Amino acid sequence: MADRVILLIDGHSLVYRGFYALQELGRPTTGVYAFTSMLLKAVEDLKPQYAAAAFDMSRPTFRLNEFAAYKGTRTAAPPGLRDQVTWSRRVLEAMQIPLFEVEGYEADDVIGALSLKAVEQRVNVIILSGDNDLLQLVNPHVKVLTSRRGITETILYDEKKVVEKYGGLRPDQLPDFKALRGDTTDNIPGVAGIGDKGAQKLLLEFGGVQALYDNLDSPKIPPKQRDLLQPLRDQVLLARKLTTIVTELPVELDLDKARLRDLRRAEVIGIFQELSFKSLIDRIPKLQPPPLPKNGRAQAGLFDVLAPSAEPAKAVGGTATSLAQLEEFIAEIRRHGSFAFNVQATGLLPMRADLVGIGLAAGEQAMYVPLGHVAGDQLDREAALERLRPLFADPSVPKRAHNAKFHIVLLARYGVPVEGLAFDTMIAAYLLESGQRALALRDLAWAKVQVELPSVQSLLGIGKKAITMAEMTIADCGSYACSEALLVERLVPILETELEEAAQTTLFREVEMPLVPVLAEMELVGIAVDLPYLAELGRELEGRIASLEADIYGHVGHDFNINSTQRLSEVLFGELHLEVDKRKRRSKTKTGHISTGSDVLEELRGTHPIIELILEHRQLQKLKGTYVDALQQLVDPNTGRVHTSFNQTVASTGRLSSSDPNLQNIPIRTDIGKRVRRAFIAREGAVLLSADYSQIELRVLAHMANDPTLLEAFEKGEDPQRVAKMVNYGVLYGMSDYGLAERTGLPSADASGFIQRYFQRFGTVKAFQDGVIGKAEDHGYAETLLGRRRYFPEIRSRIFAVRQAAIRATINAPIQGSASDIVKIAMIRVADFLHRTAPSVRMLLQVHDELLLEGPEDELLRIAPELTEIMVGALDMKARLHVDLKIGRNWEDMKALSLALSRQPSAAS
Numbered sequence: 001m002a003d004r005v006i007l008l009i010d011g012h013s014l015v016y017r018g019f020y021a022l023q024e025l026g027r028p029t030t031g032v033y034a035f036t037s038m039l040l041k042a043v044e045d046l047k048p049q050y051a052a053a054a055f056d057m058s059r060p061t062f063r064l065n066e067f068a069a070y071k072g073t074r075t076a077a078p079p080g081l082r083d084q085v086t087w088s089r090r091v092l093e094a095m096q097i098p099l100f101e102v103e104g105y106e107a108d109d110v111i112g113a114l115s116l117k118a119v120e121q122r123v124n125v126i127i128l129s130g131d132n133d134l135l136q137l138v139n140p141h142v143k144v145l146t147s148r149r150g151i152t153e154t155i156l157y158d159e160k161k162v163v164e165k166y167g168g169l170r171p172d173q174l175p176d177f178k179a180l181r182g183d184t185t186d187n188i189p190g191v192a193g194i195g196d197k198g199a200q201k202l203l204l205e206f207g208g209v210q211a212l213y214d215n216l217d218s219p220k221i222p223p224k225q226r227d228l229l230q231p232l233r234d235q236v237l238l239a240r241k242l243t244t245i246v247t248e249l250p251v252e253l254d255l256d257k258a259r260l261r262d263l264r265r266a267e268v269i270g271i272f273q274e275l276s277f278k279s280l281i282d283r284i285p286k287l288q289p290p291p292l293p294k295n296g297r298a299q300a301g302l303f304d305v306l307a308p309s310a311e312p313a314k315a316v317g318g319t320a321t322s323l324a325q326l327e328e329f330i331a332e333i334r335r336h337g338s339f340a341f342n343v344q345a346t347g348l349l350p351m352r353a354d355l356v357g358i359g360l361a362a363g364e365q366a367m368y369v370p371l372g373h374v375a376g377d378q379l380d381r382e383a384a385l386e387r388l389r390p391l392f393a394d395p396s397v398p399k400r401a402h403n404a405k406f407h408i409v410l411l412a413r414y415g416v417p418v419e420g421l422a423f424d425t426m427i428a429a430y431l432l433e434s435g436q437r438a439l440a441l442r443d444l445a446w447a448k449v450q451v452e453l454p455s456v457q458s459l460l461g462i463g464k465k466a467i468t469m470a471e472m473t474i475a476d477c478g479s480y481a482c483s484e485a486l487l488v489e490r491l492v493p494i495l496e497t498e499l500e501e502a503a504q505t506t507l508f509r510e511v512e513m514p515l516v517p518v519l520a521e522m523e524l525v526g527i528a529v530d531l532p533y534l535a536e537l538g539r540e541l542e543g544r545i546a547s548l549e550a551d552i553y554g555h556v557g558h559d560f561n562i563n564s565t566q567r568l569s570e571v572l573f574g575e576l577h578l579e580v581d582k583r584k585r586r587s588k589t590k591t592g593h594i595s596t597g598s599d600v601l602e603e604l605r606g607t608h609p610i611i612e613l614i615l616e617h618r619q620l621q622k623l624k625g626t627y628v629d630a631l632q633q634l635v636d637p638n639t640g641r642v643h644t645s646f647n648q649t650v651a652s653t654g655r656l657s658s659s660d661p662n663l664q665n666i667p668i669r670t671d672i673g674k675r676v677r678r679a680f681i682a683r684e685g686a687v688l689l690s691a692d693y694s695q696i697e698l699r700v701l702a703h704m705a706n707d708p709t710l711l712e713a714f715e716k717g718e719d720p721q722r723v724a725k726m727v728n729y730g731v732l733y734g735m736s737d738y739g740l741a742e743r744t745g746l747p748s749a750d751a752s753g754f755i756q757r758y759f760q761r762f763g764t765v766k767a768f769q770d771g772v773i774g775k776a777e778d779h780g781y782a783e784t785l786l787g788r789r790r791y792f793p794e795i796r797s798r799i800f801a802v803r804q805a806a807i808r809a810t811i812n813a814p815i816q817g818s819a820s821d822i823v824k825i826a827m828i829r830v831a832d833f834l835h836r837t838a839p840s841v842r843m844l845l846q847v848h849d850e851l852l853l854e855g856p857e858d859e860l861l862r863i864a865p866e867l868t869e870i871m872v873g874a875l876d877m878k879a880r881l882h883v884d885l886k887i888g889r890n891w892e893d894m895k896a897l898s899l900a901l902s903r904q905p906s907a908a909s
Contacts, residue, residue, distance in 0.1 A: 017130025
């Protein structure tokens with residue numbers, strides 16, 4: 001038979017499978033999401049030439065007419081599931097995949113008939129299903145792809161795999177097996193007392209239930225089984241008929257109509273946008289990939305090709321082939337008064353990537369400036385940058401970009417400062433929907449203006465065959481860069497309107513946008529690390545890890561791979577017979593082993609000495625790999641410093657995060673974590689100053705809840721440790737009595753009583769929490785003091801666990817978000833203060849509620865009082881903010897700095 005393949009899609013089963021597999025997410029689209037995700041994965045992995053789908057009809061089938069109790073145990077479809085089936089059909093229709101259904105028959109029967117028609121036309125069949133009902137159709141030309149766990153782990157059944165799964169039975173014997181064993185899903189009763197092995201043995205002996213009953217007197221049937229079978233002959237034979245898929249149906253398979261070639265890509269993407277399936281857009285198969293134009297010009301045709309359903313953008317310009325052309329376009333930008341820009345580079349980290357080119361757009365005109373391509377005629381880089389430098393450095397010319405910080409940092413490395421940044425489309429989109437992960441420019445392009453920008457992967461490739469932007473042709477890279485710049489120009493007015501409507505404009509213009517250049521400067525400055533110290537710490541950790549491994553092997557009696565979760569599970573629960581909570585025992589890995597996650601190991605603390613050793617081994621390995629070893633590799637050879645990347649649009653609370661390396665996750669309470677912090681040092685002739693907000697979230701809570709008990713404690717200036725002891729943070733952030741009981745070991749009743757008494761003391765806090773929850777239920781979001789919104793659609797979920805998690809996050813959002821806003825305001829003001837009065841002092845890091853500065857010691861001591869006032873005054877609150885200062889040569893060995901002594905020499909030197 002030819003290698004042609006048709007994918008037959010079992011529509012209802014996939015939607016049902018996804019709906020229940022993902023129902024803990026509490027979203028109204030889990031069924032159609034799973035359906036679509038599994039379909040796209042199958043098309044991508046299997047690369048079929050044809051596809052068709054079958055769905056059940058709402059009318060009764062012949063099976064119900066023959067057996068009134070058929071599927072009688074099934075409950076009514078949950079609310080919303082029917083709508084998800086409708087959406088799934090819409091996806092198929094947009095993909096031009098034909099749908100089949102036959103009155104009186106189930107989708108399984110239709111698929112059986114279609115598979116027969118396909119094989120008759122010499123086409124192999126792969127059936128995509130959410131259950132195992134279709135395995136009986138497997139033969140040399142038919143396979144079944146179905147879920148093994150959730151929706152991501154699948155298994156492709158051929159004849160051999162079916163035989164292995166069912167103890168030697170052939171696929172065509174599965175209806176007989178079901179008739180004997182029963183099927184609770186379809187309410188097939190089976191024969192009580194005959195289990196899997198008994199049924200398999202009988203069928204391997206007699207072939208099928210008809211032959212079994214024809215030979216019921218055979219001595220090969222145990223008397224007890226004969227007694228069980230004897231009175232149920234009609235039931236079993238009927239069950240076999242009901243469970244057998246009908247393959248003779250009045251359906252015709254037109255392969256030409258089923259060919260996967262006429263995908264209405266724009267329509268599919270539109271559906272995904274409507275359903276917020278932005279993560280699936282890149283997975284849509286490009287069955288007829290449109291070629292990019294080869295002339296490198298940003299013109300209307302580019303948008304026509306990429307989004308035929310969208311209004312084409314009229315673009316004028318192209319690639320700069322001479323300095324005169326570049327100068328002419330710079331003059332045009334100045335006449336226009338503002339521009340959008342982007343930088344094309346060889347990598348994603350601006351401190352390490354090389355400049356390839358610059359995209360510029362003013363209104364509907366665009367130009368690409370090629371500077372670092374491997375091949376092709378391009379401008380002299382220094383000469384071009386010399387002409388661009390005054391434009392970028394002019395604060396009177398507003399500039400717009402997407403992910404502006406990346407471009408600013410990279411340009412700064414090439415001596416091009418960027419002043420006058422007015423708009424970052426990525427930050428605007430983040431403020432409008434802080435929980436959204438799809439903030440790439442191509443996501444916004446589709447969501448806002450229905451234009452499709454090609455993905456970077458489609459341009460550069462993936463894996464070993466991937467290239468860099470520098471290896472792209474100037475024409476292709478220029479086309480892409482101009483498209484990006486023009487899209488930013490189109491998006492800005494749309495996002496400005498949306499920010500205004502969502503009351504986010506002030507936060508955007510006064511906090512988020514001014515923070516961009518501050519973070520860019522911090523990334524450029526970086527921080528010094530003590531390489532000899534790190535090398536020595538690495539050797540010490542290596543020795544300790546080896547010692548731990550020896551102790552672990554000693555407890556077990558043999559060596560094994562401690563880093564293999566499967567082997568560790570076998571050792572702990574198979575060899576040492578350790579016991580865990582039943583719920584955690586049910587939490588198994590993909591290989592079927594009991595999980596050895598941190599929550600499981602923490603529960604096992606004290607049950608065996610090996611547990612503490614394993615936990616320490618894990619911690620030390622993580623710290624060594626993530627920080628001690630990695631930091632040595634991350635030192636920039638040109639600056640001798642580590643340059644982390646600050647992420648402004650990742651945390652949904654508004655907090656900053658960092659990556660490469662992630663400095664937020666260095667443990668600060670463990671001895672080894674403190675030793676890692678010791679590796680961060682000041683440059684020669686300077687010291688570090690830490691300015692850390694004390695109990696900022698608790699002060700924010702006291703202010704927002706107007707709680708007299710907390711306000712009085714802060715007003716009296718009580719010891720922070722004593723204030724902390726007054727408060728149970730878990731309860732303040734919405735922990736339930738069950739959660740408190742789990743954490744503390746209290747009986748549930750005692751935990752419930754504790755929470756009741758707790759909120760009797762902090763009554764206004766409870767009222768504040770109820771108000772936040774009520775607002776989120778009414779409006780769908782919670783707000784910070786500065787109006788930052790975080791949306792919680794899950795708070796309306798009908799699933800209790802999902803809703804409770806949303807409530808806890810809702811309670812936390814205004815407090816943590818307000819604290820984040822305060823820190824950002826402080827950073828902006830401190831940066832301005834340093835530029836004006838202490839240019840030798842530089843802000844290096846922001847971690848949690850702490851700012852880390854570097855400068856000459858006498859200068860840091862001089863500015864300490866005013867620095868403190870700036871941070872304390874970042875936001876006027878009823879519970880006055882407090883900042884703790886420390887000074888030292890490294891980030892760990894620092895001494896507290898009293899403002900009264902700040903003008904005197906410290907012990908940091």
